[in-house]
Amino acid sequence: MDVSHLAAVDTVRAARVLDEVRNAALSGRPAPVPPRPVIGQSWERVLRSGVDPDHGSRSGLLSMDEVRRRREASPLRHVLPVLREGLLSVADIARHIMVVADDEGRVLWREGSAPVLRKADGLGFEIGADWREDVVGTNGVGTPAVTGRPVQVFAAEHFVRSHATWTCAGAPITDPRDGRLIGVVDVSGPLESMHPATLAWVDSVAKLAEARLREMHVRSLERLRAVAAPVLSRTEGRALVVDRHGWTAAVTGMPYTERLALPKSVSAGQRWLPALGRCSLEPLAGGWLVRAADEPSAGPAARIVLDLGGPRRRSVRVSDGAGSWTRELSPRHAELLYLLAVHRAGRSAADLARDVFGDPARTVTVRAEMSRVRRYLGALLEHRPYRFTESAEVEVVLPDDPGDLFPRTAASPGLVHGSR
Numbered sequence: 001m002d003v004s005h006l007a008a009v010d011t012v013r014a015a016r017v018l019d020e021v022r023n024a025a026l027s028g029r030p031a032p033v034p035p036r037p038v039i040g041q042s043w044e045r046v047l048r049s050g051v052d053p054d055h056g057s058r059s060g061l062l063s064m065d066e067v068r069r070r071r072e073a074s075p076l077r078h079v080l081p082v083l084r085e086g087l088l089s090v091a092d093i094a095r096h097i098m099v100v101a102d103d104e105g106r107v108l109w110r111e112g113s114a115p116v117l118r119k120a121d122g123l124g125f126e127i128g129a130d131w132r133e134d135v136v137g138t139n140g141v142g143t144p145a146v147t148g149r150p151v152q153v154f155a156a157e158h159f160v161r162s163h164a165t166w167t168c169a170g171a172p173i174t175d176p177r178d179g180r181l182i183g184v185v186d187v188s189g190p191l192e193s194m195h196p197a198t199l200a201w202v203d204s205v206a207k208l209a210e211a212r213l214r215e216m217h218v219r220s221l222e223r224l225r226a227v228a229a230p231v232l233s234r235t236e237g238r239a240l241v242v243d244r245h246g247w248t249a250a251v252t253g254m255p256y257t258e259r260l261a262l263p264k265s266v267s268a269g270q271r272w273l274p275a276l277g278r279c280s281l282e283p284l285a286g287g288w289l290v291r292a293a294d295e296p297s298a299g300p301a302a303r304i305v306l307d308l309g310g311p312r313r314r315s316v317r318v319s320d321g322a323g324s325w326t327r328e329l330s331p332r333h334a335e336l337l338y339l340l341a342v343h344r345a346g347r348s349a350a351d352l353a354r355d356v357f358g359d360p361a362r363t364v365t366v367r368a369e370m371s372r373v374r375r376y377l378g379a380l381l382e383h384r385p386y387r388f389t390e391s392a393e394v395e396v397v398l399p400d401d402p403g404d405l406f407p408r409t410a411a412s413p414g415l416v417h418g419s420r
Helices: 003-009 011-027 037-049 064-073 075-087 114-122 142-147 198-233 331-342 349-357 363-380
Strands: 097-102 107-112 151-154 166-174 181-190 239-243 248-252 269-273 277-284 287-292 303-310 313-320 323-328 393-397
Touching: 011 037, 011 151, 037 142, 037 151, 064 107, 075 097, 075 107, 075 181, 075 198, 097 114, 107 114, 114 181, 142 151, 142 166, 142 181, 151 198, 166 198, 181 198, 198 239, 198 248, 198 277, 198 287, 303 331, 313 331, 313 363, 331 349, 331 363, 331 393, 349 363
Parallel strands: 303 393
Antiparallel strands: 097 107, 097 181, 151 166, 166 181, 239 248, 239 287, 269 277, 277 287, 303 313, 313 323
């Protein structure tokens, strides 16, 4: 049920209808109308996680020392001015608060209307609180983090009964360098603060924040490029200078590549990288000088472990005779690599588009994503069709509950019904 239009006209009636829908869903009775798909799927996940719908559960608050540590380590600190300017200018009039949480659902910043802040305290919506979906149920912080898209949660769409006097709209903020979730920005308040445009508003401000992070990254690469120029001018053979995340600032003796896949824990010394083979890594201010061996080597047969054990634990680990490296995966890359792992004969771009989006025409999107995947898996992936190399040993680690495999794409038949 789309509650936004009904709530805009009659908040009380909308809340009453949703309460009936929630009660029916929890008791197994037929509901007067079905919940919205994003809410119904969230309720199913929360039921499996064991959250108490009548009393909820709260984990302990982080200490203020830990909150300060996380604030200083979070890239979200760089975009707080953008978020404040976009979301707090009318906070008192609109009776709402802005909440910014990290990628683990911990509330790091919370500002806005003083009366609403006091009400949030009563819900446990405090600095340092854990608002993951599997801790406090369906909500505007935890649910967008799981689904990877903006979500508005109104009244009894919240799973825990005490939150049913609340409305919230949250949008994920991702790192533009790799698509990794870095946090969620949420606007919350009492039911009467509900407005149909709130979700689009919050999502737009989240995208502005991501654009600011992108600008900062470009400027950092420009600074690293200035450092790299004299170093590469004295370097013979194939070499490149990359930042700490593998983004290329400059190259010499080889074609330009936008990004180089680095080990999760990178250190100076000899390494084997998929795109280059045997390399030496030397630290530079803000990045690494990577010198490729004179003769590229594909190395011995690789073992690939695709770890999909949980929504917050998705990675690919590659090991061979020269060592091993691990890379965290975005939700989309995890989906694509899972499909290639269960279809070892390969999938065309149209096959993958059908599997992921239910639309074989979305090949442009698939090809763009697979191009990004190949930047870090290099020679371990082939194309036409896309597939792992025959020599690679591929293992998939699955979650204990099949419903946790790809919660944000539960409607995609290729992912729900794909063989394992």
